[in-house]
Amino acid sequence: TIASLVAVFWLSQGSPEWLPITIATLVVTCPCALSLATPTAITAASGQLAKLGLLPARGHALETLAHASHFVFDKTGTLTVGNIRLSATRILGDLPEEDCLEIAAALEAHSEHPIAKSFVHACPQASVHAGDISSTPGHGVTGTIVAQHWFLGKADFIAQHCSDSVSIEDAGGQTQVLLATRDRVHAVFSFEDEIHEDAADLISALKRAGKSVTLLTGDTLSTAKRIADATGIADVHANLKPEDKLAHIKALQKEGAIVAMTGDGVNDAPVLAGADVSIAMGTGAQLAAASADLILLSNRVSTIDAGYRLSVRTLAIIRQTLMWAIGYNILAVPAAAMGYIQPWLAAIGMSASSLVVVLNALRLSKQGRGTSGEG
Numbered sequence: 321t322i323a324s325l326v327a328v329f330w331l332s333q334g335s336p337e338w339l340p341i342t343i344a345t346l347v348v349t350c351p352c353a354l355s356l357a358t359p360t361a362i363t364a365a366s367g368q369l370a371k372l373g374l375l376p377a378r379g380h381a382l383e384t385l386a387h388a389s390h391f392v393f394d395k396t397g398t399l400t401v402g403n404i405r406l407s408a409t410r411i412l413g414d415l416p417e418e419d420c421l422e423i424a425a426a427l428e429a430h431s432e433h434p435i436a437k438s439f440v441h442a443c444p445q446a447s448v449h450a451g452d453i454s455s456t457p458g459h460g461v462t463g464t465i466v467a468q469h470w471f472l473g474k475a476d477f478i479a480q481h482c483s484d485s486v487s488i489e490d491a492g493g494q495t496q497v498l499l500a501t502r503d504r505v506h507a508v509f510s511f512e513d514e515i516h517e518d519a520a521d522l523i524s525a526l527k528r529a530g531k532s533v534t535l536l537t538g539d540t541l542s543t544a545k546r547i548a549d550a551t552g553i554a555d556v557h558a559n560l561k562p563e564d565k566l567a568h569i570k571a572l573q574k575e576g577a578i579v580a581m582t583g584d585g586v587n588d589a590p591v592l593a594g595a596d597v598s599i600a601m602g603t604g605a606q607l608a609a610a611s612a613d614l615i616l617l618s619n620r621v622s623t624i625d626a627g628y629r630l631s632v633r634t635l636a637i638i639r640q641t642l643m644w645a646i647g648y649n650i651l652a653v654p655a656a657a658m659g660y661i662q663p664w665l666a667a668i669g670m671s672a673s674s675l676v677v678v679l680n681a682l683r684l685s686k687q688g689r690g691t692s693g694e695g
């Protein structure tokens with residue numbers, strides 16, 4: 321439109337230069353720089369993120385991550401490595417330890433929970449098979465073995481189904497799982513799980529950036545507190561079912577929070593789906609990874625902070641480039657319309673402005689190497 325107005329104006333003035341001026345205007349206003357600003361920055365940043373080990377899987381991931389105000393974490397398999405080991409077994413009935421383990425492994429045969437994997441690992445050649453297996457997310461599993469109904473899970477869950485009451489002493493923050501039939505508790509298993517070595521770095525970096533950090537877990541408060549104290553999280557909510565975790569972030573969102581949820585997808589798939597931006601642990605459930613906005617492939621959780629900082633820089637570079645492109649057009653268009661720019665110079669200006677945009681975006685793939693430790 322501008323170019324046709326310019327052509328009409330110079331023709332009406334009877335100028336023999338009307339054609340070169342019109343061409344110069346047309347070329348100089350080519351909106352390459354404006355339209356390149358966002359895609360080049362996003363592409364460069366996505367490549368850099370993938371190099372760090374945080375794979376963006378959805379288009380909005382970077383932008384939402386940059387705006388996140390609350391970082392919410394799951395415990396098992398997220399802040400902890402999820403490589404859970406059975407550390408102690410307390411036998412309460414007549415059934416020997418090996419049998420209890422075999423029954424537990426049979427009940428857990430189809431579960432993706434890290435606890436399940438450790439049972440199967442502890443008893444790889446289980447000869448018993450369980451039928452009617454059903455899993456209650458965040459609680460435990462049930463199943464039938466030779467006409468006997470079995471329950472395996474946290475103390476609250478067992479108390480709902482079993483008339484026997486056992487006193488569970490505080491296991492120093494260890495996760496405990498009970499094996500029971502309707503009338504008695506047969507064994508109490510204690511599990512050890514390591515915290516990611518850089519989890520505390522991640523939390524302190526997020527707090528330094530002014531973010532609220534929350535731990536949501538289905539485990540007991542004493543276990544949750546041990547992890548929270550070790551990583552520096554003050555806001556801890558324990559004994560949550562998957563739907564409670566979702567309700568918690570919905571409440572945060574109602575208050576205006578933009579929630580970035582990190583989980584392994586085992587018992588936290590609904591909350592991952594409900595968050596504004598979700599980060600799935602690559603080591604977690606495959607379904608979670610398939611539907612998450614970002615997938616953490618690196619085994620260092622502090623990559624999440626590196627990713628956050630990169631997303632903030634990406635938006636800054638997009639803004640900067642758009643301002644630059646607008647500034648260029650404000651100067652170049654009137655100059656061309658007034659006949660001060662030759663068509664060949666307009667072509668150079670247009671190409672150069674696009675080049676500046678691309679080079680500016682490429683800065684994103686040079687910075688931010690390494691993880692949060694370097695501040």
Ligand code: ADP
Nearest residue numbers: 395396431433458459460473474537538539587
């Ligand atoms: P987190 O929120 O820490 O990831 P979950 O919600 O997955 O924990 O599980 C909460 C608790 O429920 C576990 O600590 C465990 O006691 C019990 N539980 C959940 N799933 C299972 C399972 N498959 N087998 C045994 N116990 C389970």
Ligand code: MG
Nearest residue numbers: 394396397586
């Ligand atoms: Mg979990």
